[in-house]
Amino acid sequence: xxxxxxxxxxxxxxxxxxxxxxxxxxxxxxxxxxxxxxxxxxxxxxxxxxxxxxxxxxxxxxxxxxxxxxxxxxxxxxxxxxxxxxxxxxxxxxxxxxxxxxxxxxxxxxxxxxxxxxxxxxxxxxxxxxxxxxxxxxxxxxxxxxxxxxxxxxxxxxxxxxxxxxxxxxxxxxxxxxxxxxxxxxxxxxxxxxxxxxxxxxxxxxxxxxxxxxxxxxxxxxxxxxxxxxxxxxxxxxxxxxxxxxxxxxxxxxxxxx
Amino acid sequence: xxxxxxxxxxxxxxxxxxxxxxxxxxxxxxxxxxxxxxxxxxxxxxxxxxxxxxxxxxxxxxxxxxxxxxxxxxxxxxxxxxxxxxxxxxxxxxxxxxxxxxxxxxxxxxxxxxxxxxxxxxxxxxxxxxxxxxxxxxxxxxxxxxxxxxxxxxxxxxxxxxxxxxxxxxxxxxxxxxxxxxxxxxxxxxxxxxxxxxxxxxxxxxxxxxxxxxxxxxxxxxxxxxxxxxxxxxxxxxxxxxxxxxxxxxxxxxxxxxxxxxxxxxxxxxxxxxxxxxxxxxxxxxxxxxxxxxxxxxxxxxxxxxxxxxxxxxxxxxxxxxxxxxx
Numbered sequence: 001x002x003x004x005x006x007x008x009x010x011x012x013x014x015x016x017x018x019x020x021x022x023x024x025x026x027x028x029x030x031x032x033x034x035x036x037x038x039x040x041x042x043x044x045x046x047x048x049x050x051x052x053x054x055x056x057x058x059x060x061x062x063x064x065x066x067x068x069x070x071x072x073x074x075x076x077x078x079x080x081x082x083x084x085x086x087x088x089x090x091x092x093x094x095x096x097x098x099x100x101x102x103x104x105x106x107x108x109x110x111x112x113x114x115x116x117x118x119x120x121x122x123x124x125x126x127x128x129x130x131x132x133x134x135x136x137x138x139x140x141x142x143x144x145x146x147x148x149x150x151x152x153x154x155x156x157x158x159x160x161x162x163x164x165x166x167x168x169x170x171x172x173x174x175x176x177x178x179x180x181x182x183x184x185x186x187x188x189x190x191x192x193x194x195x196x197x198x199x200x201x202x203x204x205x206x207x208x209x210x211x212x213x214x215x216x217x218x219x220x221x222x223x224x225x226x227x228x229x230x231x232x233x234x235x236x237x238x239x240x241x242x243x244x245x246x247x248x249x250x251x252x253x254x255x256x257x258x
Numbered sequence: 259x260x261x262x263x264x265x266x267x268x269x270x271x272x273x274x275x276x277x278x279x280x281x282x283x284x285x286x287x288x289x290x291x292x293x294x295x296x297x298x299x300x301x302x303x304x305x306x307x308x309x310x311x312x313x314x315x316x317x318x319x320x321x322x323x324x325x326x327x328x329x330x331x332x333x334x335x336x337x338x339x340x341x342x343x344x345x346x347x348x349x350x351x352x353x354x355x356x357x358x359x360x361x362x363x364x365x366x367x368x369x370x371x372x373x374x375x376x377x378x379x380x381x382x383x384x385x386x387x388x389x390x391x392x393x394x395x396x397x398x399x400x401x402x403x404x405x406x407x408x409x410x411x412x413x414x415x416x417x418x419x420x421x422x423x424x425x426x427x428x429x430x431x432x433x434x435x436x437x438x439x440x441x442x443x444x445x446x447x448x449x450x451x452x453x454x455x456x457x458x459x460x461x462x463x464x465x466x467x468x469x470x471x472x473x474x475x476x477x478x479x480x481x482x483x484x485x486x487x488x489x490x491x492x493x494x495x496x497x498x499x500x501x502x503x504x505x506x507x508x509x510x511x512x513x514x515x516x517x518x519x520x521x522x523x524x525x526x527x528x529x530x531x532x533x534x535x536x537x538x539x540x541x542x543x544x545x546x547x548x549x550x551x552x553x554x555x556x557x558x559x560x561x562x563x564x565x566x567x568x569x570x571x572x573x574x575x576x577x578x579x580x581x582x583x584x585x
Contacts, residue, residue, distance in 0.1 A: 088476075
């Protein structure tokens, strides 16, 4: 559990379009790293490349290395399916499987991995739902469809689904952007708790959120329209928000653009 | 921060509410409404027409219309006709066609939406749609001239190995010529493929991307993505597409008429039977409708087909309506 990520000179493409240029960064284990930057700067693209979800878009490809505890997940011998089983992901909009019950949603990943033992699945479901701070709210309706929950509950259900398989890393792509402030707070608290066990990378448009939940922050930017996105700087969150090295970071943080 | 240039008064705050209907709206809603009413009236009129034409013959009928298997309608003074045999052949051949067409259509639709490279999927889908536009007489010709004799070794083998099962028993017509329900069913299946495939493909295509990505991110393989997201999402659409296809098969006339050999013997639940479906029976006799009483017998059979397709379509609809749209 909780592995470190080292990205080395990662270039990402959508067909011929060069979306992200030469990203190099490291994410230590049991740590929250926030990706911030204006729309279209490639921060979500980089996040999706960390569990090889980038390449599911037709024409998309990646060049460079992404090392998970030293092992390149883009090595030719690596099966992307197994990468995704060890690196969980939570999306911008909650996406529980609508035809599955709450319990089945949580254990969907385990079932895919071949776990059939009902007792084990029930245990994992409870542990994951407790881990996602959702157990108390749903324990009496585990067999009801997941689509019946509120947006914030659905997002926590998706987090439960992601942590049920005990991934090495948890990726979150703007997990609160479709949620109200109270649900957002619940998720942020949850991120702080999950940090004890997982390596977390979160993309956010909300700079206060980045400041609240993350240990280090990476700022991405575009030099111009049609240009690839770049990593401008990555540093301790405190430093990024008080005394960034790059002028562009400071301009963005202080609201001068973006 | 700039101040807003000019703050307009909130509209209609102190004005009385007044409903304005513009002439364009009125004309269009009138047109739409009358078109809607027209179609309902037409369907009702068809039903009434069938009923009105059928009733006198039904009264004069000496046999039980629903349960008799004989069909003697040539002599208006001596009518003795029952729809049962025709109905059984109709339903039996259609369901046989559906059983062949459903899995193949599912496979094609899944291939086109989930597996085929985009460059191939598009032209392939056009070809499938094109198949739906081929006139049924062409399918009928192909079935009677090409397929029927070609199938002889297959049917011979089925008959000799599985002949103990009623489906493959020696039927009531000469199997070797191939003018059987078996051949007709396969041709019908080919005709159903594009219908079921086209609708299923559109439904599968609409599986929300976030569902698919959710499954992928959990480490689902392509097939597991299909199983956990695409199939549950598209199931209702697929079933209703199949029902629409079934409706089509039930009413198919000319292809079946060309292929099936007529026989005076009754239908015995074998795929190697001949006979007639309701539609093919009517078509065969249509040239000889010289007496309203005789014609009425066929119209009564047509009424049964009308109701049957109505029910099948209603079932198809119920699958869509009863299903909550995701997202």
